[in-house]
Amino acid sequence: MPHAPAMARRLPPLYAEGEIVEALLGVPGVALDIADEDMLAVQRSHWVDRATDLEDVARLAAVLDLAPEPWQRLGEFRAWLHALRNAMLLEGAVTRGALARFTREYATGFQRAQHVQVLPPLDVFEEEPSPVRPAIVEHPPARRDARAPAVGGIEPLHRFTVEQKGLDPVPAALLLAGLPEGPEHVPVVANLTTRQALVFRGSLAPGQRLWIVPDDAGGLSARLERDDVTDRVVSIAALEPGQPWDEAAVQSPAQPLTLARGANELWFLPVAHFDLDGLDRFLLALADLDLHEGRWDETWFDHALFFLDPAMSLHVAWTEAEPAAFELRLPAGTLGHAPGEEAAARAARDTLAASLSTSVDRVRGAGIRSTVTLRAFEEVQRQAEHLVARAPLVRREVGPTGADAVPDAGGAFGVTSFDDSTYR
Secondary structure (H helix, E strand, C coil): CCHHHHHHHCCCHHHCCCHHHHHHHHHHHHHHHHHHHHHHHHHHHCCCCCCCCHHHHHHHHHHHCCCCCCCCCHHHHHHHHHHHHHHHHHCCCCCHHHHHHHHHHHHHHHHHHHCCECCCCCCCCECCCCCCCCEEEECCEEEEEEEECCCCCCCCCCEEEEEECCCCCEEEEEEEEECCCCCEECEEEEECCCCEEEEECCEECCCCEEEEEECCCCCEEEEECCEECHHHEEEECCCCCCCCCCHHHEECCCCCEEECCEEEEEEEEEECCCCCCCCCCCECCCCCCCCEECCCCCCCHHHEECCCCCCEEEEEEEEEECCCEEEEEEECCCCECCCCCHHHHHHHHHHHHHHHHHHHHHHCCCCCEEEEEEECCCCCCCCCCCCCCCCCCCCCCCCCCCCCCCCCCCCCCCCCCCCCCCCC
């Protein structure tokens, strides 16, 4: 309040009124008013919620070793500071409760400061991934894949290594695709680390694809283009290279190929089975690990086979639980803003995502990887193409065997006999 009237009320009534008195009291009154404003400014600069200057709030935040980020204005920094302080001092900083509290308080304060609605109320955080609810997922699933080899097809007896860095052993999915040099017959994919193998009792023509995918029940399903061929896939337990497996080791329904933690050495070879095609392709016995396809100056003469061109490609995929990591997933399918402020709202959403990522990185424990994802609304309808025909269609003719006469060239109705004619 102004000081001049207040000082006048303290004087005797005879001296309290008059222009001369008001003029005399106005001089010190103005000085006192200025002093009050300065004291109020000093007082407000020491209160985070009352300060009007970002620099004043930054000086208060320095007590907690926090500083504003380049993109933060006063309202955003104030919300960020409160949320970080509460997470660190009230929830233990690196706990699940601290992450949930920080995200909830900061997102609420940020949206209020920016006058936008990016996220729904963050009341409960799920432990499993959810498309519509916020979730803090510890050891998030990470999809990995490998191709053997990186370029071209896989040769029989080829060995390669894949590294599974997850917490636990996981089942692997396989994709076998036929190449023009095919067909490939009775392909066997073995994991020499776990001594398991999968066998497809059939052939893979050029262009065909065979998917072998583990299911949630611990089994697997197999599909050759549009045909279900699960019953033609078997698994082998306790595989020993160089030693034929017995029927007791054959498992049907088949079990998925397991990838152990760390390095897994995989092995591909086509192995002969009774009454299945592939005489010119597969091995008549289970090879040992010293047997290779022959290469000049690389393989031993008595441990080599004639070279066979690759007839298929092999892809291996798996999902591993990433250790020392967590993912913060937030549903951001809608964006609310004032009329005509869409561009600013979109920029605010991007700023919130970047700010949450930077902030969560401060709250996480040492050596733990954190990821923040704002999940937009999406609808996914997966489709797959299927091989139905190949072009050009090549017909191969072979001469008859066992004939005691040279057949006529071609066939004409009423001219050549049925037994001594060929198709034109």
